[in-house]
Amino acid sequence: MGLTEEAEGETAPQEEASESVEQAEAAEAKPGESQVYVVKTTSGQEANVANLIYMRALTNKLPIYAVMVAEGLKGYVFVEAAGPHFVDDASSGIKHVKQRLQGVTSPADLERYLLVKPVVEELNVEDVVEVVGGPLKGMKAKIVKVDKVKNEVTLELLEAAVTMPITVNADYVRLVSRGKREKEE
Structure with missing residues (x-):
């Protein structure tokens, strides 16, 4: 009995040490312990800087969990x-x-x-848009109707000989210029 008690007594510190190492690793891996820092960069070079920071974090095994470039915020x-x-x-x-x-x-x-505003929210009747996808790609059109629920716009092509309404998904258009209504207001 004395021999087994001594054996148990010897392994207990090793078990405690391995538990404390596991706890320390778990504490380092907690996302709640990380913070978000801002790095100021040259405007227009955000993506390049983010890629370089990411690559350095991987090669040097630094505890960097995420690198983000905000599309609407230049230089950070x-x-x-x-x-x-x-x-x-x-x-x-x-x-x-x-x-x-x-x-x-x-x-x-x-x-x-992080929250992306839908394209259809920025579009209004009389706006001039360019079709960026599908068979009509590259053509300019005027918006006749906007259906925000279905995320669709009805267009009249400006470059077509015959004007007929065409309904497309709002994601397939890019705003070129605002309509006359907004300019007057």
Whole structure:
């Protein structure tokens, strides 16, 4: 009996050590422990900087969990990491990186950049659009009707000899110019 008690006593510290290592690894992997940092870049070079930061994080095995470029925000890259020094390590020496802004950004601040506004919300009757997909690709048209529920627009082609209404998905059009109604208001 004394022999088994000693054996159990010897393995207990090893078990405690392995449990503490597992707990430490779990604590590092918690996404709640990470923060979102902002890196200021040259305008127009956000995607290049984000790719370089991502590649450095992979090669150096830095705890960087996400790199995001917001389409509507020029000159900034958002980096989710375990600490600011990891962001500095990943971004140091990259040509178009200016600086890391002090402090952290809350995920609530990023929501407005993550939510995509549907194209149909920006379109109105009388707007001139260009068809960007399908058999009519490249043709310009005037919007006759907007159906926001179905995400469709009815168009009259400007370049066609005969004007006939064509209904297409709003994702297949790109706004070229606003209609006369909005300019008068």
